[in-house]
Amino acid sequence: MKPCKDIQSQLADFSVGALQEPERAEIAGHLQECPACQRELRALQRVGTVLDALPPEEATAGLWESIRRDIEAPKPEPARAPWWQTLLPPRWPRLAYAGLAATAIVAVALLATVSRLSREEDDDTQDFLQRHGMLAWNDPLSDKAALGAMLGRGEAERKIP
Amino acid sequence: MRATLLISMAAMALAVSAASGTAAPTLANPAERLRAAQSAEEQLTLRATLSTATFSRQGSVSSQVVVCRKPGYCRWEYQSPALKGMVMIEKGDAVIRLDPAGRTASVGCSHREPGTFDLLLKSYTVTAERTEPIIGRAADVLVVKHREPGRPSKKVWVDRSTGLILRSEYYDSDGKLATLSFYTDIEWNPRLDDGIFEIPDGWKKVVIEDDSGRHWEREGLSKAVAFDVREPAYLPVGFALDGFHLYRCRCGVASAHVRYVDGLNSVSVFERFTQCPGRGGGRGFGWGRGRGGRGCELLASQPGRMLVRQLGNRTFILVGDLPEAELLKIADSIK
Numbered sequence: 001m002k003p004c005k006d007i008q009s010q011l012a013d014f015s016v017g018a019l020q021e022p023e024r025a026e027i028a029g030h031l032q033e034c035p036a037c038q039r040e041l042r043a044l045q046r047v048g049t050v051l052d053a054l055p056p057e058e059a060t061a062g063l064w065e066s067i068r069r070d071i072e073a074p075k076p077e078p079a080r081a082p083w084w085q086t087l088l089p090p091r092w093p094r095l096a097y098a099g100l101a102a103t104a105i106v107a108v109a110l111l112a113t114v115s116r117l118s119r120e121e122d123d124d125t126q127d128f129l130q131r132h133g134m135l136a137w138n139d140p141l142s143d144k145a146a147l148g149a150m151l152g153r154g155e156a157e158r159k160i161p
Numbered sequence: 162m163r164a165t166l167l168i169s170m171a172a173m174a175l176a177v178s179a180a181s182g183t184a185a186p187t188l189a190n191p192a193e194r195l196r197a198a199q200s201a202e203e204q205l206t207l208r209a210t211l212s213t214a215t216f217s218r219q220g221s222v223s224s225q226v227v228v229c230r231k232p233g234y235c236r237w238e239y240q241s242p243a244l245k246g247m248v249m250i251e252k253g254d255a256v257i258r259l260d261p262a263g264r265t266a267s268v269g270c271s272h273r274e275p276g277t278f279d280l281l282l283k284s285y286t287v288t289a290e291r292t293e294p295i296i297g298r299a300a301d302v303l304v305v306k307h308r309e310p311g312r313p314s315k316k317v318w319v320d321r322s323t324g325l326i327l328r329s330e331y332y333d334s335d336g337k338l339a340t341l342s343f344y345t346d347i348e349w350n351p352r353l354d355d356g357i358f359e360i361p362d363g364w365k366k367v368v369i370e371d372d373s374g375r376h377w378e379r380e381g382l383s384k385a386v387a388f389d390v391r392e393p394a395y396l397p398v399g400f401a402l403d404g405f406h407l408y409r410c411r412c413g414v415a416s417a418h419v420r421y422v423d424g425l426n427s428v429s430v431f432e433r434f435t436q437c438p439g440r441g442g443g444r445g446f447g448w449g450r451g452r453g454g455r456g457c458e459l460l461a462s463q464p465g466r467m468l469v470r471q472l473g474n475r476t477f478i479l480v481g482d483l484p485e486a487e488l489l490k491i492a493d494s495i496k
Contacts, residue, residue, distance in 0.1 A: 013297035016346045020298065020322065064214045064221045068338045071330065128467065131408055131418065132429040132480040137256060137271040140199060140278045140424055141305070141315055143329050145213045145226050146340045148237050148249040151258065153222045 002030065008040050015044050191303050192287040194319060196278055198303075201324025206231040208351045213342040225345075234358045250358055257360060266360040269369040281424025284308060284399030293318070295327045296344060305425060309398065311484045313426050318343075334426075334482050376404040382417055388475065390417040390432060395494035397487050399423040428481030428491065435476045468492055 007030050013019050014027045031037055133150055136142050189197075207230050214223035224241030237249045248259035251271075258267045290302040300318040307314065311334055318328035328343035360366060382405045383390045390405065400421045408418040408431060416433035468479040470492045479492055 010297075016296075017348065064216070064223050067214070068216055068221075068341070071341070072338050127411060128429070128431055128478050128480055131431075132427070134256075134269065134271075135403075135406070135418075135420055135429070136427055139422065139427065140281050141195075141317065141326075141329070143213070143331065143340055143342050144235070144249070144251070145211055145228065145237050145342050146215050146331075148247070148258075149213055149222050149224050149226075149239060149241075149244060150215055152239060152244045152247040152249075 002026065004030075004034060004037055007031075007034070007037050011037070011041050011044055015041060191289040191301075192282055194289070194301065195287050195303050195305070195317070198317070198319045198324045198326055199278060202230065202326065204232055205323060205325060206350050206353065207325075207347050208353065209347040210345045211342055212345055213340070215340045216338060228344075229351075229353050229357060231353050234353075236357055252358055259360070259364070263365070264361075264363070265365045265367055267367045267369055268360075277422060277424055279424075280399075280401060280422065281305070284312075284423050285314075285425060290316075292321070296346060298322070298327065300327050307399070307423075307425075311487075313339075313482050315425060334484055339482075377407060379405055382407060386415045386417050386432075388417075388432075388434070390419065391475075391477075391495055392419060393430060393491045393494040394496065395490050396421055396428075397423075397483060397491070400426075400428065403427065426482055428479065428483065428488075430491070430495070431478040431480075433476055433478075435471055435474050470495070 007027055010019065010023065010027060014024065019027065031041060130151055133147055137144065137147060207228070209228045209230075211226045211228050212223070213226055214221055222243070224239045224244050227238040227240065229236040229238075233253060235251045239247045239249075246261045248261075250257040250259065254270050256269050256271045258269075259265075260267070285305050285307050288304050288306070290304050292299055292301050294300065295318050299321045301321060303317050303319055305315040305317070313334050314332045314336075316330040316332070317326045319325070320327050325344075325347075329341070330338060331340040333339040377385070379390055385407055392402075400423045403420040403422040406418040406420065408416045410416055410433065414433065416431055419430045419432070421428045421430075466481065466483065466485060466488055468488045470477045470479070472495065477492065477495055479488055481488060483491075
């Protein structure tokens with residue numbers, strides 16, 4: 001029989017029905033005999049009830065961006081001296097970073113200016129993008145939840161006077 | 162003697178199995194696993210919560226979505242305040258968008274082309290990367306990559322027991338994560354009332370006139386738009402014609418929409434008169450102000466790019482997730 005510590009680490013999945021049959025049955029059997037784990041499950045279920053009652057909140061753009069950066073970030077490799085440290089004196093990297101950052105800011109500002117469109121042109125852009133997206137609805141592996149959000153967002157933005 | 166032979170054969174089988182790395186639980190051919198996952202979700206009945214986010218240069222769109230699915234039907238209800246409770250419903254070939262603000266139901270048709278998955282396999286490889294748990298379920302992580310660099314790719318987490326895609330990540334042609342969706346909880350086989358897949362009583366029903374699901378013949382479309390519809394002579398490797406469609410812009414003027422697909426990615430070529438009568442004052446479309454003498458302008462969209470080219474009295478708008486050079490090459494090949 002598994003120790004309570006192992007059982008409790010799976011109680012969250014158990015409480016939302018996310019466990020496969022052999023594990024589910026094992027935990028259900030343990031719960032019948034273990035008051036401590038029963039208490040833990042009841043506490044989890046109370047938290048779930050409270051969370052379900054809360055209205056949905058919009059995730060901030062910053063949160064999603066951080067998730068994206070986290071996914072895209074290369075996985076850490078064993079520490080190794082960067083190649084530029086062999087070429088540059090130790091105080092240079094900070095200056096180099098500062099220079100790069102300044103260049104990036106200027107580039108972003110320039111791009112933002114160049115690609116600014118009038119509302120009418122923006123609407124046209126949205127129309128073509130929406131149409132393009134709509135026809136991808138039944139393509140293999142199309143992410144319909146994401147497509148729906150894009151189509152809906154385009155509509156919502158167009159309705160703003 | 163027979164026992165010795167059997168033991169030797171078993172030992173040989175074990176040795177071969179260990180050498181080929183198949184001793185661990187094996188995946189069926191990853192490509193076929195992915196093909197099965199495509200149709201698996203349509204057979205399932207579930208109520209679930211899913212998070213989705215799309216990243217663009219203009220910002221991100223994200224929402225929690227309540228998904229209700231049963232064979233032949235699916236409903237996505239968006240919880241994000243920005244999407245104002247919008248609902249998408251799929252019933253067979255019909256796609257319905259419910260907009261609660263105007264109590265309006267827009268009804269369109271999505272075309273289902275068999276065989277597009279085979280097209281995908283011509284240009285993309287499917288590999289099984291690993292197995293990992295997601296919401297407490299064992300999932301196989303499958304990676305779909307183009308054989309050439311600079312093309313979009315996809316990573317999906319396929320539930321081992323049901324084939325449902327539990328998580329999906331789309332990387333654009335620049336290698337950036339462009340779309341991310343994942344289930345956060347799933348209730349299997351709930352009782353789902355048919356009514357939730359219907360347009361609510363009293364709502365205004367709008368049938369999308371230029372039915373995106375309809376495929377035209379080139380000649381018929383040319384007649385409908387009053388000009389000879391042109392096609393690019395160049396297409397990137399792996400792309401094939403999907404179909405000719407009629408597209409009516411918001412001023413009501415008919416335009417041509419020619420679509421090309423490679424199974425995962427698509428390119429749209431819209432063609433219209435530059436002097437759009439509906440825009441007033443002969444202002445025209447206004448974007449083709451030149452790019453290196455080509456009469457092209459490249460605009461950022463996400464995922465992918467949009468390019469506008471003027472040619473005589475016609476404007477071509479290309480939309481697709483391709484490197485800039487490829488999109489320009491397609492545009493340049495339209496004569």
